[in-house]
Amino acid sequence: MSKELIDPPGDWERVSPRLVAVQEISNLITSVVFLAIVAVPLVLRRLDVWPGYPEWISWTLGALVLLFGAIEAIVVPFRVRNMRYALRADDLCVARGVIFHQSEVIPYGRIQYVDVKAGPLLRAFGLCVLQVHTASPDAHPQIDGLSRADGERLRDELARRGEERLAGL
Amino acid sequence: MSDVVDPRSEPGGAEAEVPWQRVHPATPYLRGWLAIVVIFFAAGRQWIDGIFAPDGLQDVRSALPWIVGGGLGVLALVVAVFWVQWRFMSYRVTPKYVQLRRGVLMKQEREARLDRVQAVDIARPLLPRLLGLSELRFEVADGGESALKLEFLKAADAEALRVRILALAAGARHDAAGPGQANWPAPGTGLGTGGPAPFGADLPVAPGGAASGHPGDPGGGAGTAPSGTASPLGGQLSGPPTESAAAAWARRAAEDFAGHDPAGRVSGGTEDERIVAQVPVGRLVGSLLLTVGPWVALPLIAAIVALNLVGWGPGVFALVPIVLGGVAGLWGSFNRDFGFRAAVSADGLRLRHGLTNSNHRTVPPGRVQAVRLRRPWLWRHFGWVSVQANIAGYGNDQSGDTAGRSVMLPVGTLADAAAVLAVLLPEPGTPDPGGLLREGLEGSSREKGFECSPRSARILSPWAWGRQGFAVTERVLAVRTGRLGRDLVLVPHERTQGMRAVQGWLARSLGVAEVRLSTTAGPVNTGIPNVAAAAAGALLDGQVARAVAAAARDDTNHWLAARPGPGAHPREDRA
Numbered sequence: 001m002s003k004e005l006i007d008p009p010g011d012w013e014r015v016s017p018r019l020v021a022v023q024e025i026s027n028l029i030t031s032v033v034f035l036a037i038v039a040v041p042l043v044l045r046r047l048d049v050w051p052g053y054p055e056w057i058s059w060t061l062g063a064l065v066l067l068f069g070a071i072e073a074i075v076v077p078f079r080v081r082n083m084r085y086a087l088r089a090d091d092l093c094v095a096r097g098v099i100f101h102q103s104e105v106i107p108y109g110r111i112q113y114v115d116v117k118a119g120p121l122l123r124a125f126g127l128c129v130l131q132v133h134t135a136s137p138d139a140h141p142q143i144d145g146l147s148r149a150d151g152e153r154l155r156d157e158l159a160r161r162g163e164e165r166l167a168g169l
Numbered sequence: 170m171s172d173v174v175d176p177r178s179e180p181g182g183a184e185a186e187v188p189w190q191r192v193h194p195a196t197p198y199l200r201g202w203l204a205i206v207v208i209f210f211a212a213g214r215q216w217i218d219g220i221f222a223p224d225g226l227q228d229v230r231s232a233l234p235w236i237v238g239g240g241l242g243v244l245a246l247v248v249a250v251f252w253v254q255w256r257f258m259s260y261r262v263t264p265k266y267v268q269l270r271r272g273v274l275m276k277q278e279r280e281a282r283l284d285r286v287q288a289v290d291i292a293r294p295l296l297p298r299l300l301g302l303s304e305l306r307f308e309v310a311d312g313g314e315s316a317l318k319l320e321f322l323k324a325a326d327a328e329a330l331r332v333r334i335l336a337l338a339a340g341a342r343h344d345a346a347g348p349g350q351a352n353w354p355a356p357g358t359g360l361g362t363g364g365p366a367p368f369g370a371d372l373p374v375a376p377g378g379a380a381s382g383h384p385g386d387p388g389g390g391a392g393t394a395p396s397g398t399a400s401p402l403g404g405q406l407s408g409p410p411t412e413s414a415a416a417a418w419a420r421r422a423a424e425d426f427a428g429h430d431p432a433g434r435v436s437g438g439t440e441d442e443r444i445v446a447q448v449p450v451g452r453l454v455g456s457l458l459l460t461v462g463p464w465v466a467l468p469l470i471a472a473i474v475a476l477n478l479v480g481w482g483p484g485v486f487a488l489v490p491i492v493l494g495g496v497a498g499l500w501g502s503f504n505r506d507f508g509f510r511a512a513v514s515a516d517g518l519r520l521r522h523g524l525t526n527s528n529h530r531t532v533p534p535g536r537v538q539a540v541r542l543r544r545p546w547l548w549r550h551f552g553w554v555s556v557q558a559n560i561a562g563y564g565n566d567q568s569g570d571t572a573g574r575s576v577m578l579p580v581g582t583l584a585d586a587a588a589v590l591a592v593l594l595p596e597p598g599t600p601d602p603g604g605l606l607r608e609g610l611e612g613s614s615r616e617k618g619f620e621c622s623p624r625s626a627r628i629l630s631p632w633a634w635g636r637q638g639f640a641v642t643e644r645v646l647a648v649r650t651g652r653l654g655r656d657l658v659l660v661p662h663e664r665t666q667g668m669r670a671v672q673g674w675l676a677r678s679l680g681v682a683e684v685r686l687s688t689t690a691g692p693v694n695t696g697i698p699n700v701a702a703a704a705a706g707a708l709l710d711g712q713v714a715r716a717v718a719a720a721a722r723d724d725t726n727h728w729l730a731a732r733p734g735p736g737a738h739p740r741e742d743r744a
Contacts, residue, residue: 006670006682006702008710091713099674103706106667107713109720135561139667139687165717 007095007103010086018125019083019145023076026121031069038062085143090165092132092158094141104141109165110134114155118148130154189259189270196258196321197251199297205247212243260319262334267307269317281309281317283337288536288560289516290574291327291529298527303327307334308560335516335531442514445592446578446585452553453506456580457499459547466495506579511589518592520577530574536560537593538688539660539695540577542586542610546653554586554610555579558593559691575692583610594661598644598719605640609649609657618642619649625679626699639684639697639708644719646686646712648697660686660695663720668712670705677702684708 042058044050078098086093092111095103111132118128128151130143146154198205216236253273260269268280290306297303302321309317322330470488477485507524517533538559548554556578573579578589587606590597599605601617608617613636615621621638622630630637633652640647646665648658665686672682682705686695700708 006672006705006709008706088713090717093709101672101677102669103671103709104667104669105709105713107665107716109717110666134666134687135689136666136687137690138685139669141667 006101007084008086008088008093008105010088010093012084012086012093012095015080015083015085015143015145016127016147016150017080018127018147019080020077022121022125022127022145023080024073027069027072027076031065034065035062038065080145083144087154087157087161092141094143104139106132106134106139106141107165108158108161110139111158111162114158114162116151116155127151132158187261187263189261192255192258192260192319193302193321193323194252194255195297195300195302197254199300199302199321201251202296208243208247262330262337264337267317267319267334269319279317281307283334286334286533288533289331289335289531291331293324293523293527293529295525297321303529305331331529331531332516335533442512442519444510444512445588446509446511446581448506448509448578448580450507452580453503453509455551456548456553456555457502459551460545461547462495462498464547466491502573502579505573506576509579511578511585511592513592518577518589522579532558532560532577532593534592534595537661538664538666538691539658539686539693540590540593541659541693542590542606542657544610544655548580549655552582553580554583556581556586556589557692559688559693559695561689583607590659594645594659596644597659598642605642605647606657609640609647610655612636613638613649613652619647620701620704622699623679623681623701626681628679629676629681629699634699637697637699639700641708641711641715643715648695650698658693658695660688661719662712662716664688665712665716668709670700670709672702672705681705 038058038061041050041053042055045053045055045058075098079096082098082101083096085095091105091107093103093105095101111134113133115131115133116128117131122128122145126148127145128148130146130151132141134140143154257273257276258271260267262268265283266280267283268278271277271279286307286309288308290308291303292306293303297320301324303324304321305319305327307317307319319327319330470492473488474485504524504526505528506522509520509522512519512521516531517536518531520528520530520532522528538561540556540558543555543557544553555576557575558577560575577593578586581589583606587603590606597605599618605617608614608619612619613621615638618640619638620640621636622634624634626634626637633650636649636652636655638649640649644662646660646662648656648660650656650658666689667687669685669687670682671685676682676699680702681699682702684697684700684705686697688695
């Protein structure tokens with residue numbers, strides 16, 4: 001596929017497929033919350049507390065929320081399958097995105113620090129998020145959905161390679 | 170830099186031995202004068218209103234003692250507070266850090282690592298300048314906080330300190346201040362003679378710029394003072410000893426506003442620096458008028474005025490804020506860039522500019538993260554170019570007194586720009602840098618190694634696609650964009666923080682991608698639009714290897730530390 005052309009060659013590794021479950025659940029929660037928000041005025045209208053409320057707003061917004069939720073639910077597995085990273089000789093590559101594809105390269109010597117974070121949902125599935133920080137506000141690639149062990153191993157490896165190749169600014 | 174409450178002391182003894190020094194006593198007044206004015210204005214306004222009320226004068230006369238007493242009391246309180254503040258302000262320069270201590274109740278201690286110094290500025294706002302003081306600002310690249318400001322020091326002291334800090338940061342490692350023997354050669358020779366040539370080597374040099382050393386100081390009377398002093402520490406004015414203090418002050422102020430630095434280090438090109446570019450006033454005015462703003466606004470204003478004469482349309486008074494805003498903007502730019510002078514010295518590129526607020530900036534060589542040459546359409550006839558740079562620490566702050574800090578040359582010919590570039594990017598990595606500049610700024614062909622966007626990108630950039638492209642030299646990545654307003658962006662390989670290729674679905678079907686280089690924050694945009702997909706992959710693949718190779722070849726973190734020779738440069742210790 002032509003999109004592979006912009007990814008530099010390397011040993012690409014996938015993130016854990018359990019991320020699919022995490023993102024689907026999170027998508028579900030978001031959709032439910034938005035539906036609830038949209039439904040509240042509708043309920044008030046039905047209970048005659050707010051008679052002037054036009055019902056069609058709720059129906060349209062509700063339909064939109066369901067639509068976007070459904071699209072997101074379909075896209076999530078493809079997106080997760082396309083998240084990849086590669087530890088190459090001199091740099092770290094991170095690629096993501098199906099429709100909007102991004103491929104990012106960070107030299108080891110430029111890494112200032114590495115963050116490993118995990119929210120409650122990710123923790124429940126034993127996953128984490130790894131974020132790399134450099135001196136540029138523009139270059140901070142993020143790898144979602146690594147297993148905890150992988151995340152810590154990667155962080156230590158990046159720190160070690162970063163130290164070795166530490167470059168001045 | 171770190172804001173910590175407790176001072177962090179080095180284990181070595183050298184740090185502890187350096188004594189703490191005080192700033193000038195007038196500092197709190199200069200920093201807080203606005204607050205005083207506001208207090209007195211707020212308090213006095215009611216009083217003045219009272220005078221103008223009926224029977225007001227009677228009330229005032231009876232209350233006069235209280236008013237005067239109260240005023241004196243407030244004044245005394247203010248003076249006391251400021252004195253205490255001054256007592257608790259101190260700074261020192263150790264071999265590794267610059268430290269600043271401030272604050273009575275809430276103590277603040279800031280420190281900046283010398284080997285991370287990106288730029289040293291001397292700023293002289295109007296009021297301190299009248300008193301012969303200046304402010305020293307450091308941009309340090311470790312953390313991204315704002316600059317460390319040392320306010321206010323005597324002008325000569327500030328200059329001496331600046332020289333010393335740059336010398337320490339350059340690794341010259343000597344305690345006596347002074348620019349030191351320039352191991353860093355003047356840009357005409359280049360760091361590796363016989364190898365790739367530096368910028369500006371083959372472009373015709375404007376007569377003003379090539380004159381080495383000392384363009385004559387118009388104020389002959391100032392000749393007694395500055396150019397003779399060799400030691401910056403003793404850079405006091407040496408006027409005739411019998412001059413009265415008032416006359417001396419008047420003369421100093423006059424020289425300062427006529428464009429001479431009272432410390433005598435920057436004006437006119439002294440023995441340790443060489444002027445490479447100057448902006449004459451006419452060119453500055455022309456460049457400001459030849460921007461899009463006035464040319465759009467003037468017809469609009471004329472149209473509205475004409476409509477008003479016919480009696481139709483919004484009132485003329487609606488134009489007043491627009492006109493005022495426009496004029497204020499133009500004045501601000503004129504004020505900031507007046508008398509712009511770029512000189513090269515052992516410290517790096519020294520920039521001096523400003524009419525009411527005089528600014529002396531120093532940019533050590535090779536510290537730029539990205540440089541942009543821009544030629545707007547209206548300047549094409551004159552061949553003018555402006556140069557801006559991303560410098561770590563300067564950030565994207567484009568307002569207030571930090572506006573325009575990224576400007577390396579507000580307007581100049583291509584030869585001026587090349588001379589400035591020779592300092593900012595000492596190694597262009599190609600044997601024909603002048604050709605690279607010309608092709609990058611004016612051309613749209615595939616010469617000089619430029620790879621252009623493919624034809625399929627016509628849809629995405631119908632106007633500029635033919636000119637969009639990039640070229641990779643040994644040390645620098647050059648990006649060329651724009652058709653009407655032409656831009657050339659140069660990014661040294663060793664400053665690449667990261668690189669990203671982005672491809673939306675439309676771009677993928679057309680076989681192009683956008684490549685963005687990540688540098689520190691700043692006005693220069695380092696994106697390459699519409700790169701052929703295969704070329705994008707190749708760029709990402711090879712860029713890091715190029716960056717590592719370029720960094721290994723030359724480290725400009727300690728540019729004055731002893732080098733064995735132009736051939737083999739040992740890797741300096743990187744902190």
